[in-house]
Amino acid sequence: xxxxxxxxxxxxxxxxxxxxxxxxxPSKMFMVRPTxxxxxxxxxxxxxxxxxxxxxxxxxQQWETLKNQFEKCDMEVAEIEGQEGLPDMVFCANQSxxxxxxxxxxxxxxxxxxxxxRKKEVGFxxxxxxxxxxxxxxxxxxxxxxxxxxxxxxxxxxxxxLWGGYGFRTELKAxxxxxxxxxxPILALKxxxxxxxxxxxxxxxxxxxxxxxxxxxFDEEGLAMIRTMFSTVIEADQHExxxxxxxxxxxxxxxxxxxxxxxxxxxxxxxxKGFHVHEMDTTEFLKSGGSVFCMKLIYW
Numbered sequence: 001x002x003x004x005x006x007x008x009x010x011x012x013x014x015x016x017x018x019x020x021x022x023x024x025x026p027s028k029m030f031m032v033r034p035t036x037x038x039x040x041x042x043x044x045x046x047x048x049x050x051x052x053x054x055x056x057x058x059x060x061q062q063w064e065t066l067k068n069q070f071e072k073c074d075m076e077v078a079e080i081e082g083q084e085g086l087p088d089m090v091f092c093a094n095q096s097x098x099x100x101x102x103x104x105x106x107x108x109x110x111x112x113x114x115x116x117x118r119k120k121e122v123g124f125x126x127x128x129x130x131x132x133x134x135x136x137x138x139x140x141x142x143x144x145x146x147x148x149x150x151x152x153x154x155x156x157x158x159x160x161x162l163w164g165g166y167g168f169r170t171e172l173k174a175x176x177x178x179x180x181x182x183x184x185p186i187l188a189l190k191x192x193x194x195x196x197x198x199x200x201x202x203x204x205x206x207x208x209x210x211x212x213x214x215x216x217x218f219d220e221e222g223l224a225m226i227r228t229m230f231s232t233v234i235e236a237d238q239h240e241x242x243x244x245x246x247x248x249x250x251x252x253x254x255x256x257x258x259x260x261x262x263x264x265x266x267x268x269x270x271x272x273k274g275f276h277v278h279e280m281d282t283t284e285f286l287k288s289g290g291s292v293f294c295m296k297l298i299y300w
Contacts, residue, residue: 002179004164004186006172008224011187018185018229021160024100026298029070029252030078030128034063034090037082039288043115045195046289059284063090066258066280066295073256077296080128086121090285091294093200094118094151095125098134098299099182106300107135109178111149114169125297132299137181139174147174150297151198153186156229157208157254160184165199167191187229189222195242200293202247206275207254210234212266214241234269245282245291251275258292 039050098108108129152170154163164175175186196202202217210232240246246266249259261279282291
């Protein structure tokens with residue numbers, strides 16, 4: 001039986017459960033080639049004013065550079081071809097939530113996207129998992145209509161424990177389903193600002209003990225849960241979090257942090273804690289409300 005925690009008091013009472021089970025770190029990721037990436041509509045505040053402004057050649061160059069940097073971090077990167085008419089498919093953190101159980105069985109729960117414009121993306125990502133031999137689960141939509149994969153559901157580094165953002169793109173009851181499906185404890189964080197509509201826009205796990213956050217994106221209970229579980233909490237200011245997507249960074253190997261260029265305050269804080277910072281140019285993708293973390297999905 002699973003557990004979903006929504007208060008710091010619940011978390012403190014269940015610290016043994018939350019820290020008791022390890023999970024292997026993944027060393028693989030896939031990315032969706034941005035052949036058809038553009039801003040064609042507005043489904044988040046960052047897209048406003050950017051319809052039709054994407055430099056596709058520059059976007060492809062930025063994507064290739066990011067992919068190369070992931071490979072330099074010893075990640076095995078698979079490519080999925082983007083599909084015409086699905087410009088946001090490049091943000092492949094959103095369409096699925098993968099998992100590996102104690103026996104080594106690889107599983108995945110497919111998303112139900114919030115926006116009509118993105119719903120067709122899920123089938124193409126599901127086909128990739130099927131080719132990889134994953135055990136695939138789906139939501140029928142009668143009970144849960146919205147879940148946006150690892151945009152909102154993020155595994156704690158090295159632990160069988162999930163952090164789940166809710167309020168904009170994912171329903172709280174989706175975590176009850178996941179917790180029962182896989183017997184996984186989940187710490188659910190309420191998101192409270194439209195600019196930070198996914199957990200991955202305001203919450204970046206660096207390693208088991210460290211996290212980078214934008215604190216204003218959370219309510220007091222959420223902040224208390226985060227501070228209970230991490231001994232090191234690095235905070236981004238509004239400019240770097242909102243304009244540069246600082247917290248949409250990623251640390252795939254617990255030492256190298258890939259982050260949008262220009263996050264000077266966050267970068268200094270990361271380096272002071274011993275992380276190696278790699279500044280990436282994702283400015284074309286920022287026009288659509290995404291950056292480094294959004295553009296990859298780590299799996300086993």
